[in-house]
Amino acid sequence: MYVAVKGGERAIDNAHAWLAEERRGDLGVAELSVAQIREQLALAVNRVMAEGSLFDPDLAALAIKQARGDLIEAIFLIRAYRTTLPRLGASRPVDTAAMAVIRRISATFKDLPGGQVLGPTFDYTHRLLDFKLAAEGAVARAETAPALVAAVPHVMAMLDRDGLIAPEPAGDAVPDDLTRTPMELPASRALRLQAISRGDEGFILSMAYSTQRGYGRTHAFVGELRIGAVAVEMDIPALGFAVEIGEIEVTECETVNQFKGSKTEPAQFTRGYGLVFGQTERKAIAMSLVDRALRWEELGEDNSGAPAQDAEFVLMHADNVQATGFLEHIKLPHYVDFQSELELVRRLRADASASAEAAE
Amino acid sequence: MTLHADPVAAESYNFAYLDEQTKRMIRRAILKAVAVPGYQVPFASREMPMPYGWGTGGVQVTAACLTPDDRLKVIDQGADDTTNAVSIRKFFQRTAGVAVTEATAEATVIQTRHRIPETPLTSGQILVYQVPIPEPLRFLEPRETETRKMHELEEYGLIHVKLYEDIARHGTIATSYAYPVKVEGRYVMDPSPIPKFDNPKLSGSPALQLFGAGREQRIYALPPFSHVVSLDFDDHPFEATKAPHDCDLCGADDSYLDEVITDDQGSRMFVCSDTDFCRTRQAEGQLGVLGAPVLKGGV
DSSP, X not given: OOOOSOOHHHHHHHHHHHHHHHHXXXXXXXXXXXXXXXXXXXXHHHHHHHHHTOOOHHHHXXXXXXXXXOHHHHHHHHHHHHTTSOOOOOOOOOOGGGOEEEEEEOSSOSSOTTOOBXXXXXXXXXXXXXXXXHTTOOOOOOOOOOOOOSOOOOHHHHHHHTTOBOOOOOOOOOOOOTTTSOOOSSOOHXXXXXXXXXXXXXXHHHHHHHXXXXXXXXXXXEEEEEEEEEEEEEEETTTTEEEEEEEEEEEEEEEEEOOOOOSSSOSOBEEEEEEEESSOXXXXXXXXXXXXXXXXXXXXXXXXXXXXGOHHHHHHHOOXXXXXXXXXXXXXXXXXXXXXXXXXXXXXXXXXXXXXXHHO | OOOOOOHHHHHHSBTTBSOHHHHHHHHHHHHHHHHSTTOOEEOOOOOOSSOTTXXXXXXXXXXXXXXXXXXXXXXXXXXXXXXXXXXXXXXXXHHTOXXXXXXXXXXXEEEEESOOOSSOOOTTOEEEEEOSOOOTTTTTOOOHHHHHHHHHTTOOHHHHHHHHHHHHHHSSOOOOBSOOEEETTTEEEOOOXXXXXXXXXXXXXXXXXXXXXXXXXXXXXXXXXOOEEEOOBTTBOOOOOOOSSOOTTTOOSSSOEEEEEOSTTSOEEEEESOHHHHHHHHHXXXXXXXXXXXXXXXX
C-alpha cells in the first residue's frame, strides 16, 4: 500500500542531528577551536571573508567550523548573516598607498621606492609534503627586520606621473552597492569590480587563465601586488572629521597591460585592478585580469567573443552562493514537472506509433 | 498546528526575518509589479538563510506581505509535507510566529512551488510563487540585455516560432510545464514551473498572485481578475492536460495527479498532487480505487 511522503519534519530534524554528529567527527580526537581555525587556516578564513563580503576573521572561522570545511557553505553562512546586519553608512575609500605592507612585489621594475618585500609567501617553496608537520613539530621563529619606515608608493603612481598609463582620476561619485541594488546591465566598472571581488575564486581564476591562453588576451604584467593592513575611516557628521574605526587586511593587485591604442585611445599602458579582503593573492591577480578583459568596450578594443570579455556572462555566473543554490536545487522534488513531461513523452510516442501503423 | 515561537530567533531577528527597510524595498517592487501586470520588476534580493533556488524569492515576497494576523500555508509540488515546504513553513513559524494551516480555504497567504491549489482561491488571499527563471524568453535568448529589449518592444515573435517548431516537429506544442502566458494583452510571462494543467487557474483569479525570483532578483504579479492567456495557435489551441486517470485515493477526476511507482514490476498508482484537496475529499467519504477509510484525516 502506498504511503505518502510524510514525516518531512521529523526526517529533517533527524538529518540535522546526524549532520551535527558528523561535523564533530571522532570524539576521541580533540575538537577544533574557532581560534585554531582563525590562526592556522587563515587563508581559508580569508577566502570566506572575501567571498562572504564581510571582514570578520572570527565569524569566518566559525562558519568554516560549522560548514565542516566546505568553504562555499561557509561563505553562504557569512552572506546570510551579513544581510541581517544594519547598514550604518559607508567608509571613506581605503588608502592602499598608506598600507602597512607585509608583502609587496612588482614584476615590472627590478627595484623601486619601498623595495621588493617577499613577505609570507608560498612562492619559491618546494612543494614537498612536510612530514614534520604531522609530528606537530614546533616552528622556529622567523628572523625579523625593522618595520618599514619609508613610504611605499604605488608603482602605478610612478607610471601615471610620466603619462605612460591611462589615467583613472579620482571622482566623488558614490558607486552603487551591489548588495543593495539589483544588478542592471551594462554594469559600471565599480559594480563589476564588486561582483568580481566577491565572486568565486575558482571561476575568476579560470576566466583570468582563459585570457592568458588567448581568449581575450590582455598582455598583463603584475605592476604591483601588495598585501597588508589599511585603516578604515568613517566621516562622523557630528564631529566634522573622519575617525579611524578599524583596520583590515587586503590584497591589492594592479596590472600593467600593453595597449597599442585604438580608434579612440592613444597607445599607452592600461590597468586592471584587483582588491580583495585578506591575503588572497591568487584571487586579486585573477580579478585584475578579468577586470581588464571586461574593459574592452570603454577602451575601444575589439570584442573577440571571448568569455572573459562578456560582462553579462562573467557577472551573472561569478557568484558561488547563487550558483551552488541553483545547481543544488535540482535535488528538490520536481515530480509535478516530471509528471507533465512523462505524459508528454508518452503522448508523443503514442502519436508516433499510431502514425507508423497507419503508414504500414 | 501550534505556534513554536523560537525565543532566540524572536529576539535576534525582526518579524518575518527581514528588516523593515528591506521589506519596504520589496513592497515597492510588489506595488510596481501589481501596477504593471506581468512585468518583471528588478529588486535588490537579499541572501536568505536558505539557498538560492530553494524559494528565496518567494520567501522574501511572503516576508514582505505577512502580518501577525496572517495564516500561512506552504506547499511544494502541491503537498504541505514535502521537505522544503516543511522547512519554509518552519522558518516563518520561527521568525514571524504566524499561524499556519494546511487548508487552502483557511490560508490568507499561500507560498507555493510548482502548483496552484485545486480548491479555488478567494478574494483577499495572496498566492506567492517561487520562481527559478522568471524570464519566459530565457531559453530562446540567454542575454538579459536582449530579453528586456524584446519585452520593451513587445517583440514576441521568437516564442511563437518556438511553439510553431514544436508543432512542426512533434505535431503538438511540446511544453508541459512553465507554459508561457500573455498577461492583459501585453507582457509574456513565465508562470513558474507549474504544470500547464494549472494555467487556466491563473486567469480571473480573485486572489492576488505574486511571483518572486530571488537569485534572478525579479518580482512580478497578477492582480486579482487579471486576464491571462496561454500562448497557442487557432488551429492548435492550448490544452490543459493531466494523466488520464482518477485519483486512486480520493477518486477525483479533475485534479492534477502524481504517478507513484509501487513496485519494481511496473505497478503504479495515481494520486492527487494537492494533498489538502485529496485529504479533504477522503474525509468527506469520497474514495478512489485504493482509498481505504483508514487514511481518513491524513497520516
